[in-house]
Amino acid sequence: MTVALGLGFFGLSTYVFTAIVLRALGPERFADFNLFWGLAYGIGLGAMLPFEQEVSRRTATAVHTDGRVGRILTAGATVAMAFSAVLGVLVLPFVIHASGGATGVLWLVTTCSFVALGIAYVSRGALSGQSAFGRYSAQLVAEGAVRLLLVGLCVAIGLVNPWGYAAVVPVALTVAVAVTWRRDERLVRTSRSLVRDVALSMAPLVVASLISLTLVNLGPVAIRYVQEVPDPTHDGSYLAAAFIARLPIFAFAAVQAVLMPRLARAVVRNDPADFRATVLRVLAPTVGLGLLGVIAVAVAGPWLLGLLAGPQYDLPRVDMVLLTAAYACYLLTLVLQPSAVALGEHRASAVVWVVGALTFSIAWVLPTQASTAVSIAIATVSVTVSAGLAWVVGRGLSSRFAQRTS
Numbered sequence: 001m002t003v004a005l006g007l008g009f010f011g012l013s014t015y016v017f018t019a020i021v022l023r024a025l026g027p028e029r030f031a032d033f034n035l036f037w038g039l040a041y042g043i044g045l046g047a048m049l050p051f052e053q054e055v056s057r058r059t060a061t062a063v064h065t066d067g068r069v070g071r072i073l074t075a076g077a078t079v080a081m082a083f084s085a086v087l088g089v090l091v092l093p094f095v096i097h098a099s100g101g102a103t104g105v106l107w108l109v110t111t112c113s114f115v116a117l118g119i120a121y122v123s124r125g126a127l128s129g130q131s132a133f134g135r136y137s138a139q140l141v142a143e144g145a146v147r148l149l150l151v152g153l154c155v156a157i158g159l160v161n162p163w164g165y166a167a168v169v170p171v172a173l174t175v176a177v178a179v180t181w182r183r184d185e186r187l188v189r190t191s192r193s194l195v196r197d198v199a200l201s202m203a204p205l206v207v208a209s210l211i212s213l214t215l216v217n218l219g220p221v222a223i224r225y226v227q228e229v230p231d232p233t234h235d236g237s238y239l240a241a242a243f244i245a246r247l248p249i250f251a252f253a254a255v256q257a258v259l260m261p262r263l264a265r266a267v268v269r270n271d272p273a274d275f276r277a278t279v280l281r282v283l284a285p286t287v288g289l290g291l292l293g294v295i296a297v298a299v300a301g302p303w304l305l306g307l308l309a310g311p312q313y314d315l316p317r318v319d320m321v322l323l324t325a326a327y328a329c330y331l332l333t334l335v336l337q338p339s340a341v342a343l344g345e346h347r348a349s350a351v352v353w354v355v356g357a358l359t360f361s362i363a364w365v366l367p368t369q370a371s372t373a374v375s376i377a378i379a380t381v382s383v384t385v386s387a388g389l390a391w392v393v394g395r396g397l398s399s400r401f402a403q404r405t406s
Contacts, residue, residue, distance in 0.1 A: 003258060006137025011247070013144030015308065018243050020151050021165050022309040027236030033162035034239045036106060039091060040113040040169060046213030047087055048117040050205035051080050052125040053260050053341050054198065059129025060261040064268050071190040073126050075198045078190075080118030082199075083206065087114045105163045109170065116173035123177050129261055135180045143176035204350035205341065211353040212333065215360070215381055237305070237313040238323075238374075244304050245324040248293040248331060259335070263342035272397055275342075279393070282335050290328025297324040322375035329382035336389035343396030352388035356381045 022030055055076040062069050088111035095107045120139070127136040150168040159165070259282060266275040297304070301320035305313055340349040360377045 002133045002137045003140075006140040010140040010144040013148050015243065015247075017144075017147045017151050017168075018240075019308045020155060022240055022313065024155055024165070025160065025162055027240075027312060029160065029162050031236045031239060032102075033165055034236075036110060036113075036163070036166040039095070039106075039110045040117070040166075042214045043087060043091060043210060044110070044114045044117050046210035047083055047114070047206050048080060048121045049213065050202060050209045050341075051076055051118065052121040052128065053338055054201055054205060055122055055125025056128040056260045057264045057342060058198075059126050060264040061268055063130060064265060069126065069130065071194055072198075073122065074190040075194045076122040076125065077119070078195050079199045079202055080122050081115065083202070084111070084114040084118045087111075102163060106166075109163055109166045112167075112170040113173070116170040116177075120173045120177050123181065127180075128258070129264075131261060133258070135182075139176045139180040142179050143172045146172040146175045201346055204346040207350040208337065208353040211357045212330075212337070212385075215330070215357075215378055237309075237315045238319070240309045240313045241301075241305055241315045241320050241323060244297065244301070244308060245293070245320065245327045248289045249327060249334070260338045260342060263339060267342055275339075275397065279335065279339050283332070286331050286335050290331045294321060294324050294328055297321055319372065319375070322372060323378075326375045326378035326382065329379045329386065332386040333382060333389060336386060336393055339393045340389055340396060343393065345392050345396045348392045348396075349389060352385055352392060355388060356385035359384050 021033060025033055055072060058072045058076075059069050062072060088107070091110060092107055095110065096103050120143075124136060124139065127133070127139070147168055150171060151165065154164055154168070259278070262278050263275060266272075266278060298317070298321050301317050301324075302315070305315060305320065337349060340346075359380045362377070362380055
């Protein structure tokens with residue numbers, strides 16, 4: 001409940017932040033802002049979110065075994081910073097190609113976001129693994145509050161540059177970690193072998209997560225590149241609708257924060273029945289949450305878009321419903337992916353996501369409009385990956401617990 005409250009505020013603040021940016025920039029400039037958002041929360045979050053899962057898994061295991069949590073925090077932070085530097089170099093060619101003359105500022109704010117996300121998700125993994133959900137929630141609240149404060153300041157001074165609004169993201173992340181970090185959580189000396197072990201564990205998880213978050217955040221951006229005749233106003237409206245369609249994902253994040261430590265504890269206790277029960281208890285409401293989102297958009301999608309973004313944003317109801325249904329399918333992967341990780345199936349889950357990504361191109365051969373093609377592509381990948389991860393979890397349960405009982 002504590003995490004849900006923090007996440008509820010964070011989710012609300014994110015949508016208020018988005019609504020303010022949408023109205024301050026207009027459809028065309030918002031499309032530029034969304035380029036940053038796709039890089040930061042598609043590629044950046046895709047690389048850094050797995051650190052929460054892996055650090056949480058290792059921390060929860062350490063709490064129930066040797067208690068050496070500080071070494072894990074140090075190793076996770078070291079690997080996260082290295083990954084941030086690599087990502088900054090890798091995205092530079094794309095930024096040069098797509099930034100339209102704002103290469104330096106876009107690259108700087110994007111790289112700073114990579115670093116801030118790395119720090120934040122290592123911190124959240126340690127908090128989750130230790131069941132410190134009060135501070136976990138406080139970090140979410142702090143990030144959301146700082147975002148709102150800074151975006152309000154941007155509007156007050158009449159800022160219309162999308163990169164100024166983008167800079168709010170890394171600043172808010174950094175402040176949130178700083179105000180929730182305790183003095184007794186100093187980074188302690190760790191071994192090279194542990195750093196290497198964490199890096200090797202993270203590599204397949206980052207591959208899987210990059211594909212996953214790129215699908216969620218950069219998937220809608222693909223509409224700019226599949227239209228025969230570009231329409232900036234339509235593109236901006238579609239991207240704004242994606243924020244509404246992704247609302248169930250924000251709601252689900254509260255469940256994810258507590259799911260991994262519970263699954264890790266079941267593995268440590270050699271309790272397959274509790275593991276299965278935990279997964280099933282989460283899957284049922286996840287399906288219901290996805291259906292609720294689809295129904296809400298079917299009933300009030302255009303009205304919600306106008307409420308969020310203003311009357312200049314407009315998208316047909318059917319496009320909004322298809323996009324929301326695609327993200328509802330994606331929700332299943334958010335249960336099955338941490339389940340696979342808890343069982344140590346890092347590499348197998350990465351292979352599933354690679355196979356799923358290959359199906360993204362199938363939608364392009366369909367004789368449909370660009371927005372329909374993007375929604376079908378997201379749904380196709382989500383269904384494929386969900387089926388693959390379900391098989392991986394089933395296999396992992398059989399092999400892991402069979403080894404423990406033999």
